[in-house]
Amino acid sequence: MPAASTSHLVLIPSYNPGAKVYDTVRAARAQWAPVWVVVDGSTDGSAERLQAMAAADPGLHVIVLPENRGKGAAVLEGARAAARAGFTHVLTMDSDGQHPADLIPAFMAASQAAPACMVLGKPVFAADAPRLRVNGRKVSNGWANLETLWMGIGDSLYGFRVYPIEPLCRVMTGQKWMRRFDFDPEAVVRLCWDGVQPLNLDAPVRYFRADEGGVSHFNYLRDNTLLTWMHTRLFLGFLWRLPGLVWRRAAGRAESGE
Structure with missing residues (x-):
């Protein structure tokens, strides 16, 4: 096991993740310590089993929320607790086995080399990835890049990424959104507005079928409606911030001699 950072x-x-959560946690622990799991009001019995795993592993910590609050709310709860414990950065990854645990050290190393930045996974899809999901994310990516004046967001939706905790908590605490499925794209846009530069690293993503143990809580109508409302809000915020974003971009180019 790696030495604890x-x-x-x-x-x-984690919310009702199915059996793959245990393999995900083991794979993450094989690459890094510590690993924290935030059980977001799960009703599938996974909280109890994860707590049993943590009791036998000092590098694993489990936080159990009494009710489902959404992915963003779970990340915020964990990030706040991590900050209180003295940590400065969190690498977020999904509990369903889609994200590449073997790349945790590389992403952490990139973050340690540039701690003021956020390190964003840029998904590399297998041939069997659902086309609707692959093509649909291009719309969100286009909006996210427009809303940040093309600061360099490689992918706005992929949740395998490293955040600096302090600015993440600040932008989340400053407004009531970013608590559910809309967390990932809104986080990168608002952090860019806050001056946090993105670094992009390729990372494979795998979608599991139901017969392979895959569990998806994605609802096309509900969640695409949520994303549409999110980008409407962000675009209005972008228009308000546009003069400052243009000035920042011009200042950055002048400083770099472009």
Whole structure:
């Protein structure tokens, strides 16, 4: 097992994830310590089993929320607790086995080399990835890049990424959104507005079929409606911030001699 970091931890929000959560946690622990899991009001018995795993593993910590609050709310709960414990960065990954645990050290190293930045996973899809999901994310990515004046967001939806905790908590605490499925894209846009630069690293993503143990809580109508409302809000915020974003971009180019 790797030696425990005092600055960076892996944070896994989890809601009724199915059996793959245990393999996900083991894979993450094989690559990093500590690993924290935030059980977001799960009703499938996973909280109890994860707590039993944590009791036997000092590198694993489990936080159990009494009711389902949404992915963003679970990440915020974990990030606040991590900050209180002295950590500065969290790597978020899904609990369903879609994200590449073997790349945790590389993402953490990139973050440690540039701690003021956020390190964003840029998904590399297998041939069997659902086309609707692959093509649909291009719309969100286009909006996210427009809303940040193309600061360099490689992918707005992929949740395998490293956040600096302090600015993440600040932008989340400053408004009531970013608590559910809309967390990932809104986080990168608002952090860009806050001056946090994105770094992009390729990372494979795998979608599991139901017969492979895959569990998806994605609802096309509900969640695409949520994303549409989110980008409407963000675009209005972008228009308000546009003069400042243009000035920042011009200042950055002048400083770099472009």
